[in-house]
Amino acid sequence: xxGWGKIRDxxxxxxxxxxxxxxxxxxxxxxxxxxxxxxxxxxTVLALxxxxxxxxxxxxxxxxxxxxxxxxxxxxxxxxLRLGEWMLGSGFHPLVCEQWTLDAVLRAALPCIAPLMLxxxxxxxxxxxxxxxxxxxxxxxVKSARR
Numbered sequence: 001x002x003g004w005g006k007i008r009d010x011x012x013x014x015x016x017x018x019x020x021x022x023x024x025x026x027x028x029x030x031x032x033x034x035x036x037x038x039x040x041x042x043x044t045v046l047a048l049x050x051x052x053x054x055x056x057x058x059x060x061x062x063x064x065x066x067x068x069x070x071x072x073x074x075x076x077x078x079x080x081l082r083l084g085e086w087m088l089g090s091g092f093h094p095l096v097c098e099q100w101t102l103d104a105v106l107r108a109a110l111p112c113i114a115p116l117m118l119x120x121x122x123x124x125x126x127x128x129x130x131x132x133x134x135x136x137x138x139x140x141x142v143k144s145a146r147r
Contacts, residue, residue, distance in 0.1 A: 006066050019057045021143060025136035027057030029128040031064020036124035038077060038116050064131060077116065080123050084115030087122070 031047040039046070043065045051061035068076055085092065095108045
């Protein structure tokens with residue numbers, strides 16, 4: 001997968017710097033969280049904005065955004081949609097469009113917004129928490145090996 005090479009390179013660049021292990025892990029976790037957001041064109045912008053505000057590693061945040069890449073997004077979003085529907089207790093809503101106009105497609109997709117947002121938020125929080133723990137442990141080991 002092309003995304004894993006980018007993630008590895010960005011994390012290597014971040015590990016070689018003087019970034020605090022917690023800021024590095026938190027930056028990556030923020031990027032991972034936003035990688036699951038359905039606001040696809042804003043993933044990097046939102047992750048960098050949060051990293052900038054909270055003084056986290058911007059390089060790690062940019063790397064974290066690529067955990068969920070364009071090849072995996074349809075499958076992840078489908079699973080998150082189903083999770084959100086299950087959590088809300090709503091059933092499966094098949095998308096039905098009488099016409100293929102923007103207005104008709106948006107009207108058909110309207111019932112999916114709340115379940116998708118809920119599902120991606122829950123999965124993003126869980127993935128971000130796991131990412132934080134994994135990257136923090138790796139960062140501590142790498143930094144202690146260099147001392």
